[in-house]
Amino acid sequence: MKVRKGEIKVITGNAAAAYGAMLCRPDVVASYPVTPQTEVGEQLSRFHADGILDAEMVEVEGESSSMNITAAATLAGGRAFTATSSWGLMFMYDAMLQAAGFRAPVVMANANRETPGILAVSCGQQDMVSTRDSGWVLIVVENCQEILDSVIMAFRLAEDIEIQLPVMVNYDGFYLSYLAEAVEIPAREDVDQFLAPLKLQPERTKLVPERPLGCGTHGILVEFMELRYKHCAALERAKRKLDEIDQEFGEFFGRSYGGQIEEYRTEDAEIVVLASGSAAGTARMVIDTKRAEGLKVGLIKLRVFRPFPRERLTQALKGKKAIGVIDRSVCFGWNCGPIYMELRALSPDIGFVPMMSFIDGLANMDISIPHIERVIDEVYAASQGKSYQEVTWIPLEE
Amino acid sequence: MSQGGRLEDAMNEEVKVVTKQRVAGRPKLLVPQIAGFIYCPGCHEPLAARAIAEVLEKLGMGDRAIGVFDIGCNSFLLGMLDIDAVLTPHGRPPDMATGVKRVYPDNIVFTVQGDGGLLSIGADPLLGALTRAEKITIIMLNNAVYGTTGGQMAPTSLEGQVTTTTPNGRDLARTGFPTHAAEMIATFRGVAYSARGAFNTPKNYMRTRKYITSAFQKQMDNVGLSFVEIICACPENWRLSPIDSLKWIEEKMIPEFPLGEFKNVDRIE
Numbered sequence A: 001m002k003v004r005k006g007e008i009k010v011i012t013g014n015a016a017a018a019y020g021a022m023l024c025r026p027d028v029v030a031s032y033p034v035t036p037q038t039e040v041g042e043q044l045s046r047f048h049a050d051g052i053l054d055a056e057m058v059e060v061e062g063e064s065s066s067m068n069i070t071a072a073a074t075l076a077g078g079r080a081f082t083a084t085s086s087w088g089l090m091f092m093y094d095a096m097l098q099a100a101g102f103r104a105p106v107v108m109a110n111a112n113r114e115t116p117g118i119l120a121v122s123c124g125q126q127d128m129v130s131t132r133d134s135g136w137v138l139i140v141v142e143n144c145q146e147i148l149d150s151v152i153m154a155f156r157l158a159e160d161i162e163i164q165l166p167v168m169v170n171y172d173g174f175y176l177s178y179l180a181e182a183v184e185i186p187a188r189e190d191v192d193q194f195l196a197p198l199k200l201q202p203e204r205t206k207l208v209p210e211r212p213l214g215c216g217t218h219g220i221l222v223e224f225m226e227l228r229y230k231h232c233a234a235l236e237r238a239k240r241k242l243d244e245i246d247q248e249f250g251e252f253f254g255r256s257y258g259g260q261i262e263e264y265r266t267e268d269a270e271i272v273v274l275a276s277g278s279a280a281g282t283a284r285m286v287i288d289t290k291r292a293e294g295l296k297v298g299l300i301k302l303r304v305f306r307p308f309p310r311e312r313l314t315q316a317l318k319g320k321k322a323i324g325v326i327d328r329s330v331c332f333g334w335n336c337g338p339i340y341m342e343l344r345a346l347s348p349d350i351g352f353v354p355m356m357s358f359i360d361g362l363a364n365m366d367i368s369i370p371h372i373e374r375v376i377d378e379v380y381a382a383s384q385g386k387s388y389q390e391v392t393w394i395p396l397e398e
Numbered sequence B: 001m002s003q004g005g006r007l008e009d010a011m012n013e014e015v016k017v018v019t020k021q022r023v024a025g026r027p028k029l030l031v032p033q034i035a036g037f038i039y040c041p042g043c044h045e046p047l048a049a050r051a052i053a054e055v056l057e058k059l060g061m062g063d064r065a066i067g068v069f070d071i072g073c074n075s076f077l078l079g080m081l082d083i084d085a086v087l088t089p090h091g092r093p094p095d096m097a098t099g100v101k102r103v104y105p106d107n108i109v110f111t112v113q114g115d116g117g118l119l120s121i122g123a124d125p126l127l128g129a130l131t132r133a134e135k136i137t138i139i140m141l142n143n144a145v146y147g148t149t150g151g152q153m154a155p156t157s158l159e160g161q162v163t164t165t166t167p168n169g170r171d172l173a174r175t176g177f178p179t180h181a182a183e184m185i186a187t188f189r190g191v192a193y194s195a196r197g198a199f200n201t202p203k204n205y206m207r208t209r210k211y212i213t214s215a216f217q218k219q220m221d222n223v224g225l226s227f228v229e230i231i232c233a234c235p236e237n238w239r240l241s242p243i244d245s246l247k248w249i250e251e252k253m254i255p256e257f258p259l260g261e262f263k264n265v266d267r268i269e
Helices: A013-023 A038-049 A063-075 A086-091 A093-102 A144-158 A188-195 A221-253 A279-292 A310-317 A338-344 A369-383 B002-019 B045-058 B073-079 B093-103 B115-119 B123-132 B181-186 B202-220 B242-256
Strands: A007-012 A028-030 A056-058 A080-084 A107-112 A137-140 A167-172 A180-185 A261-264 A271-275 A297-302 A304-306 A322-327 A355-359 A391-393 B065-069 B084-087 B108-114 B137-142 B191-198 B225-231 B260-264
Touching: A007 A013, A013 A038, A013 A080, A013 A107, A013 A144, A013 A167, A013 A180, A028 A038, A028 A063, A038 A056, A038 A080, A056 A063, A063 A080, A063 A086, A063 A093, A080 A086, A086 A093, A093 A221, A107 A144, A137 A144, A137 A221, A144 A167, A144 A180, A144 A188, A144 A221, A188 A221, A221 A304, A221 A310, A261 A279, A261 A310, A271 A279, A271 A369, A279 A297, A279 A369, A297 A310, A297 A369, A322 A338, A322 A369, A338 A355, A355 A369, B045 B073, B045 B108, B045 B137, B045 B202, B065 B073, B065 B093, B073 B084, B073 B108, B093 B108, B093 B123, B093 B137, B108 B115, B108 B202, B115 B123, B115 B137, B115 B181, B137 B181, B137 B202, B181 B191, B181 B225, B181 B260, B191 B202, B191 B242, B202 B225, B202 B260, B225 B242
Parallel strands: A028 A056, A028 A080, A080 A107, A107 A167, A137 A167, A271 A297, A271 A322, A322 A355, A355 A391, B065 B084, B065 B108, B108 B137, B137 B225, B191 B225
Antiparallel strands: A007 A180, A137 A304, A261 A297, B191 B260
């Protein structure tokens, strides 16, 4: 298949999210200003004003409304997009659960930022982590190109008849939201073609006036359990689907990201570092340096937090001597990083090797090259049988 | 401290030369901005801090006032006023002010919020406080945009106003109409006082300060909820100079949002 080339522009991560959404021709767009995401809504408003986005734009009064409006738009059979961050995400939480329960295929961009309580207008993945059990698909990306591509892939996943779930595309606020870099913007007709398989699928359940349907009615006892079971099953199916869509996207546009996880120099690695978001880019560089020094170290970039890619991770990590996980958020009540906690649950499958949690990068602290070097050194020492500290709050222990 | 002290000295010195007596100065409740002034040039929001500080001092309530601030540019007032303060999630000040007031019924509890924070995302806590006739004061700074996030369309944006989310100007047919807070709030039975002022001229500043005094007085007299809306210039997001912003207030904002008192009662029947 011929790889389709696009136009290269220097745009921010927020603009990349807006371009991705615009190319998918949403019917309804509703977002509310919140730092650092606001630019997504502004860019979409400009597309609309310029006549290249033919969508209903709703100037909502808050995120609760943007989520309810977009969820209802998908129930009516439309395609809907919204974007938010942190406090906004928390403010729409009930509506997010409603959307997930409705199996409403909304796609949302979320510029990761620290959550309320301590006012931090800065990056952290705590907002995404706080929605872990919302029933959404939570994708995490590394750079501006991946934001754009992932929004397109998110629509393919969300609206797939086997999935029908809301999907959130997370990218580091500030680090990526405001970072301008070269991004290849696919042609609109190519995106149309990439999304075309959705049109060949059986029509998804939606509101049609002549065929009355009740959404969100009482579900009790066994019906409730059945719906929950089906929701969980759809999330399980989403894992394979993510890999398939990613592969197809690669064949189409010449860029793929590994699906659920990206493995970097892990095959012969003895120790592995797990990272997500923009930190993965820095980590990849440090891995190369350490490899040049002769250390057999690899990187796993986690691309989806929910559903948790347990099978792929097990396969990639089995037989490794020690594993370090870098988290840009905390797991309250466990005193460790959330991704670390999830990975620990895979110990029976992976093998009981040293696993270490590194909490770093909260509130815009840099997950720097020296920090990642330290992570690798400590994980390596643990792999050599030395005693190790399970949880390290890197900037507090420098 | 040294920088603040020098500035203050310089200011007082100038006053002395001209009049031989001190006619103005910094209210004690107004904290000197040692680390630098955070607001954009020409912004009117710091004047709200000054007006509130002056009124509280005049009423002798400086040590008995608790401010509840919202997300937005107004949140920086929290650091400008030397009083107890709470910062809330976006739009929630009337709720948090209610909680504080129920514990401290004899203190002045007031909120400062933007027009976006009060009339859109915070419309439900506002409605709740109005319905319950909470004995609090709500001060709304109306700059016709979302200021902190860079000038998006707000519920108060004027017809044709260019904002970052209405690049071709606000189209009323598509986006609805500007919300008139002071008039709307005056229709609630539990409201004792509702007024709209502005900071575009010294005269309007004095008048607005009087409105804030009346609003706090209603709360001290336990009459009902009191409300003051203040039109504030936002030159940065209006893409105007500070001087042109004053003209824009006079020519565009005030005709849409007329100044004055809309309700003033001593007892709620």
